[in-house]
Amino acid sequence: MGLADMEDGRLYRTRVMHRRLFPVDYRFIYRVFSLVVDVDRLDALDRRLRLLSVNRFNLLSLDDRDHGARDGTPLRPWAETQLAQAGVDLDGGRIFLLAFPRVLGYVFNPLSLFYCLHRDGSLRAIICEVSNTLGDCHHYVLHNQDQPMDWPVRASQDKLFYVSPFIEMDARYQFRLSEPGQGLSVLIHEYQQSKLMLAASQTGHVRPLTDHELLKAVATMPLMTFKVIFGIHWQALKIWWKGGKYYSKPSSSSEEMN
Template sequence: MHRRVSSPKYRFTYRIFSLLLDIDELPRLRHRLRCFSHNRFNLLSVRDRDHGPRDGTPLRPWIERELSQFGIELAGGRVMLLCMPRILGYAFNPLSIWYCWHADGRLRALVCEVKNTFGEQHCYLLHDGGRPMPWPVRARRAKQFHVSPLISMHGHYRFYFAAPDARLNIVIRETEHHRPFLTATQRGRGAPLSDRELLGCVTHMPLLAIKVITMIHWQAFKIWLRGARYHRKPQPPGEAMSAEDNYAPTGTSHAEQRTERP
């Protein structure tokens, strides 16, 4: 669900399906799934070049290298990627989430991998200086990356993540000049990864990737017709991942902000 609370106000909802994948298990999934492949064509697939460095190299070394630059070590802990798969070779993921656990089983970081329709990508790292992060995770980040010509770069994000168990619950709120601007949510139920479940998803949403990219442009066009202001696209940030938050509303402490409910 996307709800624009600033003028022009607008709201839309559409269904998608995503896969929550252990990146170390990706090469082995072909042994138990017929309709899913890793780095190969199939009805459904995920390719390393779709995420992380986007050069086709293995994902585990990349995420460990990026996290280590911020003093975060996983010691071989589990890393899971929430993303939409390719369907017959095509996919577009506006947002993919990396869940990064330490070997002790406790969460150390979340990475929000954001793509725009210009082929660019930027990652927002949510962490607590390498310390364990309790659920639900709440964090704030200054906007660094252009995602829409109808939204300025003078924004800040508030993230809310529940543990990805039987239910998925992600809430992202964007503010402009300390005022609410937009709320985006992704909610759903989990199911075991099987050919039956995957085929059911494709049967109900066979054109998922085309639907996502089409809806982005169609909804943007309708918002523009309602009078939304157009913003020129800036250059993308120089760094692939940002972790700093330079946002502190007047009179509000960090502790107070972390108690915000979704």
């Protein structure tokens, strides 16, 4: 049950965990639900589901303005441009987006992933779309020089984008990303001077993408996207209260693809 077997989309009920080890030690966990959707079949989802719409208001919605160029243009041409700059050619292969949907018109996605498959079904790249609460975003393209990538994907990247006011820019990420199938697993470790400083994960299990399952998810996790942004600010307040050092946004912080 891999990505190549997916029709138009899947629902994942998951748990997000953050653990910071120094200089302030804290850990928090919250439940969320995410969608994995084929970016070329969003119109089919829009027609098939009553509770989920595309580019229009509903209880749940997906909007092109929340990802990619963030100007409402389709996601596939944008993704293909990013891939071309990295030397990756999918030859018309499928692209899947992992993200939170809007709930009552609101969403904040700290991390969204574009899984990019070649026409032959092999994984060729993952675009990691990182956003901060200031409205900025940055895209890291994980790839293997236009060659197939093995699951789970293991990759590392220097930190080039300001995310948290309590974490220095001098850091490096390590990713471990599994193929969304029966389960979902996204693991990210952040290191400072080769020392693990932050561990974050999103793990869970698949559910059919139906109106019934969407309603159950909303009923058990109401106002989920509002909870995400509130939780980020609440944890920041606790770090500040515990004496965490504040780092201002650097003026040279890049928002381009890496």
